[in-house]
Amino acid sequence: MRISELSERAGVSAASIKYYTRENLLPVGERTGYNQTEYGEGHLARLRLIRILIDAGGLSVAAAQRVLAAIDDDGLGLPSVFEAAQHAIPQRDAPASARARARIAEVVAQRGWMVHGDNPGIELAGGVLDAYSAIGRDDLATTLPRYAEAAEIVAAADLDALDASGSRAAMAETVVVGTVLGDSLLAGLRRIAQQHQTYQRYNAPRSEQS
Amino acid sequence: MRISELSERAGVSAASIKYYTRENLLPVGERTGYNQTEYGEGHLARLRLIRILIDAGGLSVAAAQRVLAAIDDDGLGLPSVFEAAQHAIPQRDAPASARARARIAEVVAQRGWMVHGDNPGIELAGGVLDAYSAIGRDDLATTLPRYAEAAEIVAAADLDALDASGSRAAMAETVVVGTVLGDSLLAGLRRIAQQHQTYQRYNAPRSEQS
Numbered sequence: 001m002r003i004s005e006l007s008e009r010a011g012v013s014a015a016s017i018k019y020y021t022r023e024n025l026l027p028v029g030e031r032t033g034y035n036q037t038e039y040g041e042g043h044l045a046r047l048r049l050i051r052i053l054i055d056a057g058g059l060s061v062a063a064a065q066r067v068l069a070a071i072d073d074d075g076l077g078l079p080s081v082f083e084a085a086q087h088a089i090p091q092r093d094a095p096a097s098a099r100a101r102a103r104i105a106e107v108v109a110q111r112g113w114m115v116h117g118d119n120p121g122i123e124l125a126g127g128v129l130d131a132y133s134a135i136g137r138d139d140l141a142t143t144l145p146r147y148a149e150a151a152e153i154v155a156a157a158d159l160d161a162l163d164a165s166g167s168r169a170a171m172a173e174t175v176v177v178g179t180v181l182g183d184s185l186l187a188g189l190r191r192i193a194q195q196h197q198t199y200q201r202y203n204a205p206r207s208e209q210s
Numbered sequence: 211m212r213i214s215e216l217s218e219r220a221g222v223s224a225a226s227i228k229y230y231t232r233e234n235l236l237p238v239g240e241r242t243g244y245n246q247t248e249y250g251e252g253h254l255a256r257l258r259l260i261r262i263l264i265d266a267g268g269l270s271v272a273a274a275q276r277v278l279a280a281i282d283d284d285g286l287g288l289p290s291v292f293e294a295a296q297h298a299i300p301q302r303d304a305p306a307s308a309r310a311r312a313r314i315a316e317v318v319a320q321r322g323w324m325v326h327g328d329n330p331g332i333e334l335a336g337g338v339l340d341a342y343s344a345i346g347r348d349d350l351a352t353t354l355p356r357y358a359e360a361a362e363i364v365a366a367a368d369l370d371a372l373d374a375s376g377s378r379a380a381m382a383e384t385v386v387v388g389t390v391l392g393d394s395l396l397a398g399l400r401r402i403a404q405q406h407q408t409y410q411r412y413n414a415p416r417s418e419q420s
């Protein structure tokens with residue numbers, strides 16, 4: 001297809017397509033004549049993936065480029081693809097305190113998890129503990145282990161989805177997409193479950209609920 | 211304390227403090243003389259809460275103002291405070307498709323959850339399904355129910371933390387803080403659990419892990 005059709009089907013401007021090609025996010029199309037380039041379904045799929053990384057995941061173009069390179073590198077093991085995806089998602093600015101990191105390490109030990117000390121999740125979860133401490137609330141003792149239990153269920157589902165992906169390329173894409181989108185999926189379902197439980201505990205549901 | 215001390219302890223500039231006061235996020239201090247205002251510990255705690263809402267939660271000043279008003283309104287039930295907090299967190303631009311909303315409704319029905327049709331979680335989770343569909347991946351059939359199971363565990367922990375908060379004001383603050391910070395806590399723990407499970411399934415942990 002021509003760039004105009006690719007642009008329309010992907011919902012991405014021709015200028016962006018050219019930019020992604022220059023930045024090595026998207027392979028160049030096939031030159032079929034003077035000032036004419038042909039693109040295939042692979043380009044369309046890749047463009048949609050790029051939009052998910054940038055729009056839904058909030059990745060910079062440079063971060064998206066690194067993640068796509070990890071997907072494309074057949075020699076790279078899946079743990080490394082996971083690592084690339086996890087590190088690419090924007091992190092907090094302030095590092096977590098040593099105290100918060102130690103509390104996360106406790107939870108990790110309780111569940112028997114084996115992880116690297118530089119796992120971005122430690123910074124992320126530790127930063128949340130610091131934010132709670134800043135407002136004088138260190139009352140997560142019973143909450144943390146249950147969040148960890150839920151995280152384990154989700155991670156097992158993530159890894160099962162990975163096993164079911166088939167080819168190495170499909171698995172690598174599943175890792176990246178799942179890392180970027182899974183947090184939002186979980187956040188959405190959490191809001192729904194919260195509402196259900198709030199009604200159950202604090203008042204009867206109103207008639208307009210279904 | 212004077213505004214300079216409040217500014218230093220909260221890590222918020224004096225200009226921002228004055229701005230938050232003008233925008234009704236922060237109560238005015240007590241006038242103690244010409245061009246002098248005294249602030250108390252309550253102001254400090256409120257300022258730190260404002261920073262969490264804006265920095266960690268990504269809330270606009272207007273959204274933070276609405277959430278704080280919900281906390282301060284003693285006549286407002288906790289389900290309404292939850293609703294205010296959930297609606298204040300920035301949402302996606304594009305609405306979820308009817309098909310995606312129907313799939314979320316199925317999961318909700320499977321778990322026996324009772325929720326409003328305008329729960330922001332439906333849009334959020336539905337949008338994720340749409341993003342998967344856009345890249346030709348509709349393979350969440352086994353993943354979704356397990357994410358929902360995890361969401362229920364987290365929501366139950368959230369509501370238990372609420373029950374343990376004591377006063378109505380403390381409960382309202384717990385709702386808001388938990389809604390804003392809980393997603394990040396869960397996302398962090400998910401990354402850690404993913405790494406553990408990846409190592410378990412795809413290769414033995416390296417020696418530098420602990």
